[in-house]
Amino acid sequence: xxxxxxxxxxxxxxxxxxxxxxxxxxxxxxxxxxxxxxxxxxxxxxxxxxxxxxxxxxxxxxxxxxxxxxxxxxxxxxxxxxxxxxxxxxxxxxxxxxxxxxxxxxxxxxxxxxxxxxxxxxxxxxxxxxxxxxxxxxxxxxxxxxxxxxxxxxxxxxxxxxxxxxxxxxxxxxxxxxxxxxxxxxxxxxxxxxxxxxxxxxxxxxxxxxxxxxxxxxxxxxxxxxxxxxxxxxxxxxxxxxxxxxxxxxxxxxxxxxxxxxxxxxxxxxxxxxxxxxxxxxxxxxxxxxxxxxxxxxxxxxxxxxxxxxxxxxxxxxxxxxx
Amino acid sequence: xxxxxxxxxxxxxxxxxxxxxxxxxxxxxxxxxxxxxxxxxxxxxxxxxxxxxxxxxxxxxxxxxxxxxxxxxxxxxxxxxxxxxxxxxxxxxxxxxxxxxxxxxxxxxxxxxxxxxxxxxxxxxxxxxxxxxxxxxxxxxxxxxxxxxxxxxxxxxxxxxxxxxxxxxxxxxxxxxxxxxxxxxxxxxxxxxxxxxxxxxxxxxxxxxxxxxxxxxxxxxxxxxxxxxxxxxxxxxxxxxxxxxxxxxxxxxxxxxxxxxxxxxxxxxxxxxxxxxxxxxxxxxxxxxxxxxxxxxxxxxxxxxxxxxxxxxxxxxxxxxxxxxxxxxxxxxxxxxxxxxxxxxxxxxxxxxxxxxxxxxxxxxxxxxxxxxxxxxxxxxxxxxxxxxxxxxxxxxxxxxxxxxxxxxxxxxxxxxxxxxxxxxxxxxxxxxxxxxxxxxxxxxxxxxxxxxxxxxxxxxxxxxxxxxxxxxxxxxxxxxxxxxxxxxxxxxxxxxxxxxxxxxxxxxxxxxxxxxxxxxxxxxxxxxxxxxxxxxxxxxxxxxxxxxxxxxxxxxxxxxxxxx
Numbered sequence: 001x002x003x004x005x006x007x008x009x010x011x012x013x014x015x016x017x018x019x020x021x022x023x024x025x026x027x028x029x030x031x032x033x034x035x036x037x038x039x040x041x042x043x044x045x046x047x048x049x050x051x052x053x054x055x056x057x058x059x060x061x062x063x064x065x066x067x068x069x070x071x072x073x074x075x076x077x078x079x080x081x082x083x084x085x086x087x088x089x090x091x092x093x094x095x096x097x098x099x100x101x102x103x104x105x106x107x108x109x110x111x112x113x114x115x116x117x118x119x120x121x122x123x124x125x126x127x128x129x130x131x132x133x134x135x136x137x138x139x140x141x142x143x144x145x146x147x148x149x150x151x152x153x154x155x156x157x158x159x160x161x162x163x164x165x166x167x168x169x170x171x172x173x174x175x176x177x178x179x180x181x182x183x184x185x186x187x188x189x190x191x192x193x194x195x196x197x198x199x200x201x202x203x204x205x206x207x208x209x210x211x212x213x214x215x216x217x218x219x220x221x222x223x224x225x226x227x228x229x230x231x232x233x234x235x236x237x238x239x240x241x242x243x244x245x246x247x248x249x250x251x252x253x254x255x256x257x258x259x260x261x262x263x264x265x266x267x268x269x270x271x272x273x274x275x276x277x278x279x280x281x282x283x284x285x286x287x288x289x290x291x292x293x294x295x296x297x298x299x300x301x302x303x304x305x306x307x308x309x310x311x312x313x314x315x316x317x318x319x320x321x322x323x
Numbered sequence: 324x325x326x327x328x329x330x331x332x333x334x335x336x337x338x339x340x341x342x343x344x345x346x347x348x349x350x351x352x353x354x355x356x357x358x359x360x361x362x363x364x365x366x367x368x369x370x371x372x373x374x375x376x377x378x379x380x381x382x383x384x385x386x387x388x389x390x391x392x393x394x395x396x397x398x399x400x401x402x403x404x405x406x407x408x409x410x411x412x413x414x415x416x417x418x419x420x421x422x423x424x425x426x427x428x429x430x431x432x433x434x435x436x437x438x439x440x441x442x443x444x445x446x447x448x449x450x451x452x453x454x455x456x457x458x459x460x461x462x463x464x465x466x467x468x469x470x471x472x473x474x475x476x477x478x479x480x481x482x483x484x485x486x487x488x489x490x491x492x493x494x495x496x497x498x499x500x501x502x503x504x505x506x507x508x509x510x511x512x513x514x515x516x517x518x519x520x521x522x523x524x525x526x527x528x529x530x531x532x533x534x535x536x537x538x539x540x541x542x543x544x545x546x547x548x549x550x551x552x553x554x555x556x557x558x559x560x561x562x563x564x565x566x567x568x569x570x571x572x573x574x575x576x577x578x579x580x581x582x583x584x585x586x587x588x589x590x591x592x593x594x595x596x597x598x599x600x601x602x603x604x605x606x607x608x609x610x611x612x613x614x615x616x617x618x619x620x621x622x623x624x625x626x627x628x629x630x631x632x633x634x635x636x637x638x639x640x641x642x643x644x645x646x647x648x649x650x651x652x653x654x655x656x657x658x659x660x661x662x663x664x665x666x667x668x669x670x671x672x673x674x675x676x677x678x679x680x681x682x683x684x685x686x687x688x689x690x691x692x693x694x695x696x697x698x699x700x701x702x703x704x705x706x707x708x709x710x711x712x713x714x715x716x717x718x719x720x721x722x723x724x725x726x727x728x729x730x731x732x733x734x735x736x737x738x739x740x741x742x743x744x745x746x747x748x749x750x751x752x753x754x755x756x757x758x759x760x761x762x763x764x765x766x767x768x769x770x771x772x773x774x775x776x777x778x779x780x781x782x783x784x785x786x787x788x789x790x791x792x793x794x795x796x797x798x799x800x801x802x803x804x805x806x807x808x809x810x811x812x813x814x815x816x817x818x819x820x821x822x823x824x825x826x827x828x829x830x831x832x833x834x835x836x837x838x839x840x841x842x843x844x845x846x847x848x849x850x851x852x853x854x855x856x857x858x859x860x861x862x863x864x865x866x867x868x869x870x871x872x873x874x875x876x877x878x879x880x881x882x883x884x885x886x887x888x
Contacts, residue, residue: 043478084534173575
């Protein structure tokens with residue numbers, strides 16, 4: 001197992017290096033951090049000053065090497081756009097994304113597993129067809145559209161219908177005014193972005209869980225358990241679900257890793273400054289320093305969760321040996 | 324270890340993580356500056372918290388540096404906390420500069436050369452720590468802008484030779500003998516304000532301010548700035564002018580226009596200042612109950628059809644004029660902003676707020692006239708083909724227009740232009756690109772024929788030399804940093820526009836600008852289109868003089884507002 005982990009980590013390093021270099025070159029070639037100075041009221045020498053400050057007059061390879069040298073020494077540099085420490089920016093954005101992901105995954109996993117199991121156990125029942133239809137709708141719904149509809153139906157309209165002083169659900173950031181911490185205000189703000197995030201996830205995972213459960217329920221050992229008089233609930237949960245969860249858990253681990261790159265649409269609609277928005281804002285500004293650091297962090301999460309998926313698979317299924 | 328144990332331990336770990344996550348919810352504000360004591364004016368009754376929407380978050384709070392170009396930063400933080408030598412006020416039909424309460428009396432101007440401006444500082448003017456605002460602060464401000472490396476724009480300040488601070492109550496600003504500066508009223512004002520030398524002298528200004536600052540010389544202070552979330556202002560107790568009547572103002576950053584409107588409808592925010600995009604106009608059309616709205620075309624922004632005068636066939640005055648006569652500009656403006664009561668095109672390349680200067684009707688003669696189009700083009704050897712499009716020497720009169728991608732208003736404008744020009748016999752192709760590509764590469768290199776974008780002015784003075792003087796055509800001579808993207812090179816134009824920038828004689832500036840406007844219109848260097856209106860929306864829970872300011876936005880007099888209920 002340790003050998004396996006070590007090799008995977010070693011393979012990751014060149015992948016991350018190549019990805020960050022390519023992104024750096026792409027950003028430098030495509031986006032100009034001094035563009036805003038050309039479209040505003042800056043004086044004619046402002047662009048040259050900014051190019052010198054950012055080291056844009058050096059070859060791209062030199063710029064990247066300078067950045068890499070600092071990065072491996074723990075200096076993530078300063079944002080070319082905001083002058084903030086890149087480490088602080090990513091840490092802050094990551095925290096917002098983690099909150100969204102955590103609650104989203106918790107809700108998605110709970111509902112997806114429940115729906116998938118029910119659909120498999122009661123295959124072709126009216127409720128199974130209903131869940132199937134809803135899954136397809138969920139998969140087809142653009143998150144942007146769903147988010148705005150959710151705001152309209154669950155926040156804006158109830159204020160008018162019931163003449164409320166404030167909306168039941170809020171949709172600007174994760175807190176109102178001075179409020180902080182885990183409280184009712186936080187939950188009211190969290191509900192709609194989490195709902196928007198989970199719609200597509202639940203749709204996909206529930207289908208996966210249903211298929212996996214159906215496959216397991218057809219197995220010989222399930223038939224044997226039933227024949228031996230094991231209670232139905234025990235057959236489904238202890239024997240069926242535990243085995244059907246194995247492939248879903250690995251899919252979840254892979255999906256979660258990708259989510260750490262941020263959910264730009266949800267974050268934009270609900271004004272949450274997470275990793276997705278950080279990437280988008282930095283890309284538009286040509287802020288290569290932030291973008292490559294973002295790439296490294298996201299790549300690490302993806303690789304970590306990929307690794308976790310492999311390890312979990314091996315742990316949950318003793319027939320699998322990692323080598 | 325059995326699988327069961329692994330699962331149980333994994334579940335337990337998850338529960339612990341959830342509890343830790345729940346307890347750590349306070350990290351939302353971990354990036355903020357540390358809060359000061361709540362409400363200034365300790366002992367004063369709580370006059371409420373006002374929550375407003377801000378469409379963009381400033382990149383930094385070092386207003387002098389290159390990171391501080393966003394107008395929103397100026398509107399919600401800079402103008403609320405920095406002392407300004409001049410305010411922008413309405414006088415009759417025009418906007419004009421008025422000396423602020425930072426000054427004891429209007430500054431005196433000695434035209435020279437050298438030009439000298441003397442500022443008498445109000446003895447009551449103090450920083451938030453009680454230290455008087457002095458001429459040394461003027462000197463420090465000038466020095467930082469003229470001599471620092473990281474500066475957004477040194478325009479005007481690099482013309483200054485010295486600032487005499489011998490008398491703390493009097494700042495004597497002497498310009499270089501050959502560099503008088505016409506727009507001197509903008510200095511130490513809405514561009515950068517006046518900075519506190521006693522706090523920043525000897526320090527790294529950028530480091531001390533980029534994430535916000537605790538001092539103030541305006542009616543408000545920055546209590547906290549939660550990056551990505553909001554910025555909170557509280558009253559500055561030491562302010563010598565009209566003190567705020569609201570205990571706290573929170574600007575929440577809401578980048579999505581639709582979300583802004585919905586937040587306003589639910590009362591999450593009580594004021595919004597959206598960009599004049601199509602979805603904003605649509606939302607206003609649907610109705611906003613319990614709101615006061617102000618729409619005005621009297622702004623510092625103007626959208627124009629900028630033409631590359633050096634690129635064929637636009638290197639012909641006749642062709643440029645023909646295009647101007649082929650377009651019904653009023654129809655375009657009416658389509659975009661008619662629902663806001665704005666339906667007249669701009670007739671000058673200067674924005675409406677500079678109406679004290681120049682000929683604001685210079686382009687008024689360019690109205691839809693297809694006969695004139697035909698006359699001009701046939702005079703140049705063009706003839707209409709069987710497809711209705713003019714052609715010459717086997718080549719169609721086909722032009723390409725570009726603008727910033729994903730801007731609905733501009734895309735609609737392009738489509739209307741395409742239809743109108745086609746009806747006049749001119750083919751128009753649309754090829755949009757990112758803002759970075761457009762402003763960073765395309766315009767600089769001149770690889771375009773027509774471009775649609777806005778010019779934004781942040782003061783009341785016209786300043787077209789930067790985009791129309793021949794020395795500002797991007798070239799090796801200026802390291803390709805010139806902004807004369809239209810490649811306008813009219814010998815008689817340069818001295819006129821230079822006089823507008825350099826002379827301190829306002830009458831001469833007005834006359835020079837008028838002559839320049841007429842010259843540019845005769846040559847049809849580019850075509851002004853729509854004045855971009857400002858849209859200001861307040862909840863009826865806010866009372867006071869609620870109006871828009873073209874430079875300082877709807878928040879210009881926030882210290883006079885009150886909350887109802």
